[in-house]
Amino acid sequence: MRSVYPSALAVLVLALLCDLSQAQDAVPARIPVTLTPEEFRFFACAGRPGEEGEHVRAFFLLQKAGTPGRVEFPGVDLTTDQPDDWTSSKGQVADGELQVTVTFRPQAVRTSTATLKIQVDYPLGGGRVTETITLALEGRGVVCGPATPPAGGGDPPPAGGTPPDGAPGGGATPASGPADIELCLKFHLVDGPPPRPTDADFDAWVDEVNRTFAGSGVRFKRSPPTRNVPSAPETGEPELAEEDPHCLDVYIVDDIPGPTLGDGDVLNPESEEWRAMLRELGIDPDSPLGKNMGYGRRCRVEIGRNSGRTLAHELGHILGLGAGPDPIHRDPETGDDIEDGERLMHGTPQGTKLTDKEKQIARRLARWIEDHRSPCGGSQQRVPSPRNEQLDPRGDLRFASLLALDRELVFTAFLEAPFDLAATSPALSLELDTDLDGAADHFVSSQFADNQWLTEQEPPAELRAPVPAPEALFEIHLPAPVPDRRAGALQLRVPREFLPQSYGPLGWRLALSQRALGTDDAVPAQGFSTLDITTPALAITLDGNLRQLRVAPNSPLTLSGSLITTPTLDGQIDFSARILSDQGLLQLPLGTLDKPAPDIWSFAATLPADLAPASTFLSVIARCSRCQRVTSDVAALELVDDSGGGLPLLLLLLSLVALAGLVLLLSRRKRTPAAT
Ligand SMILES: [Zn+2]
Missing domain, CATH: 3.40.390 (Collagenase (Catalytic Domain))
Incomplete structure (x- = not known):
């Protein structure tokens, strides 16, 4: 405990120096948005086959309260000296909000830079102005220690990082292995x-x-x-x-x-x-x-x-x-x-x-x-059809469902009785109420004729993303399969770009008519079902005073910060820390938040005892246990030698010297305006 005071002072001095060295904030004060997190360094493992890591960070831009009118974000652009190492994607979360997810996945041990430019269009005076926020990003691809043998029992994330959200399983499918x-x-x-x-x-x-x-x-x-x-x-x-x-x-x-x-x-x-x-x-x-x-x-x-x-x-x-x-x-x-x-x-x-x-x-x-399931909860809805007492169930819908995935909305009409597409010439129509005024404003209509689908949409494909033809799902009732593979369900996959906005509640209704049978059915029978289709999002930020950590091995460490989520995210959030050390990438479990909600988090951990002194990184990783969505934030970590009583004194001296330098610097700055 005796070294805590000087270390804390050193951190304070460092933090002060860092503040002074930053000429201005990332977002100029006149632009009415806030940016979180204001942290632009990335690091991830590189250099070993199969150990490619990645560092994903979501930046949130939020319109400041009291802005007269709405802030828009017309463009996002990422340029870099290593295009193989960086990607970005843009997703609008709600009115006046923007989420830009940047992924740094170094293909080699190297440091690269990227520039993220975000256009902000905002009301000013009687008109509007567009300005560009420029963020300078730096990514370090680092060697990650000796390969660790695969752990038995639990299933810690792979040492090289985590697969991207929604990534398919990849080509290799081993017949056996740990349950993943x-x-x-x-x-x-x-x-x-x-x-x-x-x-x-x-x-x-x-x-x-x-x-x-x-x-x-x-x-x-x-x-x-x-x-x-x-x-x-x-x-x-x-x-x-x-x-x-x-x-x-x-x-x-x-x-x-x-x-x-x-x-x-x-x-x-x-x-x-x-x-x-x-x-x-x-x-x-x-x-x-x-x-x-x-x-x-x-x-x-x-x-x-x-x-x-x-x-x-x-x-x-x-x-x-x-x-x-x-x-x-x-x-x-x-x-x-x-x-x-x-x-x-x-x-x-x-x-x-x-x-x-x-x-x-x-x-x-x-x-x-x-x-192919709902990525993070809340974004699936199943609407049953009222039970039809007619003897002939052909043409009736059993239920309809909407599954909101990251890039598309999947509408499915499940039929009471499988039917032959060619013999019944079905027409499937989707009505959307995007502004929730009770009236449909977007339409997709598909008719099966001459062995193919003819699809029409409003707005037309020239103005909005084209909607592909429906797909028939051939349902087999077990244990007695349907011999002629008739369709049991019709599925329409609508790209999010077809909609005027890809977030918030959406009203929807699916209708099926089969001319040859003279039947019509719709789910819901009247009006619209409503589902919040916002893409689930999760982001954490480390507290600003934890950007530069200076810790001795075997000493306690408290990490804290904030959590941002959308209401559609569901599942508990597991927190862990990773430290890059001379022994490889160390994983420290931190704790769990049961309900993901915008919140403050704080967890205590103890660093392992046998770490060698080093300048390295610590990343905090939050993972949604249900959908495996991952977010992280990173701090510079100074591992210091705790042995010997002379060091705290040395630190104190160094801190005092730095403080004296700071005072000198401040006093010189004050004089500068008079000199010019
Ligand atoms: Zn069986």
Whole structure:
């Protein structure tokens, strides 16, 4: 403790000197916006294959309160001497706000600079002026110590940095390895006579599922279950429950008619992205296996002795296992019906074994589900259609959903009964109420005729981004697949650029008419559903007085700062610190914020005892556990030698000398105006 006072004084002196050396703020006072964080240094690991790191920082510009009229941000431009190392992206968060995310990913051990220019258009007098804010960024690509052996047990982020948000799983899909994909299960327990399954039962089932999928790289956890879900008396078919956009939905029912113990809905997309993923798995998309391969989000399991095993089997189907033309319990390599009763994907009864190929497929499809879900919560909405009592369900919508992804909005109409596209000539129309005045102002309308979609949009494609044609999802009801692969859902992917603004609440309505059947249906039946489509954002800032840290090994350190999030972000935020030292990149867990909300955070940590003195960096990393969104901030770190009593005295002397210099400097400055 004896060294604290001089060290603190030294930091104070340094901070004062830094303040003096900065000629002006990053944003001139006349421009009515604030900028956070005012920190322009980046650092990340480089130089070792597979250890490329990155440093991502989101800058927020916010219109100052009291500005008469709205501030706009017409342009953002990043120039750099190392274009391979820097990228930036712009996203508007709300009126008068701008978020610019800068990613520094050094391709070599080198220091590079970048210039970020942000145009600000603001009201002044009776008119408007446009000015440019120029931020000078510096990035250091540094060597990151000896490679650390892969840690067992937990799953710390890789030493070289974190993958970018929403990045696909990449080409390599090992058949086994540590579980790095976690899928969440949401149990919906249908109302029925006691005894009902308890939380302990759910836990036991999840344990059994995890034992079965061990070595696949996929793990399952569960979120709190919903209970007392009503069901239709005749069929036992559950009503649609409140589903969790982050989870796979598992309906637990008393009885499924017939001998089956479980079933699931599998969507069988036809997009190029899906076909490319199949090829990556060594599966020809046009082969019988490829054509019948699909993924699911929902299954049903009967309450019984083997519910955990049945659940594992249905999750196998959801992850693409057993796929093939009827019968649907096939081996993905031979294409033959599985006859070995010890294998999980055997028809009935099921065992527990998965082949390496099955593990590889399950892992890749789990990644696909991860990549195609709501990124950070709050941005998915499912609207059920009123139950139609007609005998003929053809042409009726079961429900419609809106999934707000980073770059596009995915609207899906799910049909009560699969139908043949060519025979029914469906027309899908989307109405959007972007200003929430109760009237539609943006339209997309697609008609299927002559074996192709004809799509019209308002505003037209010349003025706004073109909306691609809808895609039919071919739904297979398990365990009895639909033989002719009729469409079970229609999906429209609307680029955010089609909308006048890509944030805030949006009213939407999907309608389907099938001329050949003479049917019309819409969800919602009247008016619009509303969803906040703001792209979830997360940013942290270290407190300004922590930019220059001077700490001895084995001494306590308190880190604090602020957190900025959008309301659509969901999930707990895990904080950790990384220190670049002579022993490589050290990871220090700091703590967790349960609810992401704009807040102040403060965590204490103790530095390891055996660090050598060095001038290095400390970065604080905040990660949303649910969507893996990552943000970080960085400070310069001076690791000092704590041994020997002479050092504190030396520091005190140095500080006094610096203080004297400062006083001298200040007094000289005061005289300067008189001299000119
Ligand atoms: Zn099955």
